[in-house]
């Protein structure tokens with residue numbers, strides 16, 4: 001049995017609802033300011049990015065090294081307390097070559113988002129970042145990559161402190 005959109009017409013906006021202010025409309029650009037507490041684990045992670053380092057945490061119950069770090073192991077439900085410094089190298093687990101931006105704009109130079117398994121982190125810990133400095137046709141699953149960091153003076157304690165990951169020649 002197929003479902004047709006006509007079967008679920010919804011409720012149309014009525015002019016008198018808009019005039020009476022029962023429908024929220026925003027004229028011009030909306031302005032919203034907010035603050036977000038990142039917590040202990042992500043707070044240190046971001047601070048170490050500013051220092052040009054990647055860190056994870058070890059769960060003493062299952063022994064896994066969690067990356068990005070979190071305050072507790074989601075498998076054991078135990079707090080994580082040991083910080084582990086990781087290398088800024090890894091392996092491409094999967095990637096895509098994108099010719100359109102997030103807002104559906106066509107872009108001339110494709111972006112290459114990838115999931116990267118960082119060396120020293122446990123299996124199935126992937127970091128989503130960009131691949132760069134390489135011809136898109138030469139990117140492959142299993143390829144070794146290293147982080148290309150912004151200069152220290154430009155880092156802000158954000159994942160964008162790494163410009164992208166680029167293939168390591170082996």
Ligand SMILES: [Zn+2]
Nearest residue numbers: 059062073076
């Ligand atoms: Zn665990």
